[in-house]
């Protein structure tokens with residue numbers, strides 16, 4: 001997998017984004033993640049009628065940024081993006097679990113997955129509204 005995004009990076013410590021393989025790796029993880037989410041009967045309903053390719057694009061951008069990519073996230077805030085969806089606490093936990101499983105499937109190590117889950121956990125109060 002080639003890393004095209006860290007070209008402009010300084011020679012500082014590699015970020016998690018760099019370590020897992022940059023934008024290509026994040027795109028692969030987001031694809032695996034949506035396969036899982038859409039196959040989960042508890043979650044698929046939230047995505048009915050949504051433009052999955054558009055959400056995937058935003059999510060690559062968001063996840064990349066959460067992992068330290070140097071390109072800023074340009075989508076809506078997490079609260080604005082999810083407030084109409086009546087997302088439950090259980091649905092949030094399942095989504096994070098599917099993301100962790102997708103990262104593992106893509107070969108990301110457990111410690112890094114833990115760090116990523118630690119970045120996403122605090123978003124729960126912004127995303128869960130039911």
Ligand code: HEM
Pocket residue numbers: 043046047050055058059062074075076077081082085087091092093095096120123127
């Ligand atoms: C770890 C937590 C999550 C993150 C980081 C995340 C990230 C995102 C991002 C970046 C977008 C696109 C925002 C935009 O359009 O500008 C989005 C949209 C969306 N998310 Fe999430 N999400 C999370 C949890 C969830 C959960 C738990 C569900 C449902 C069970 C969900 C369902 C959706 C749906 C349906 C949209 C499209 C909303 C619309 O376009 O109106 N997300 N999410």
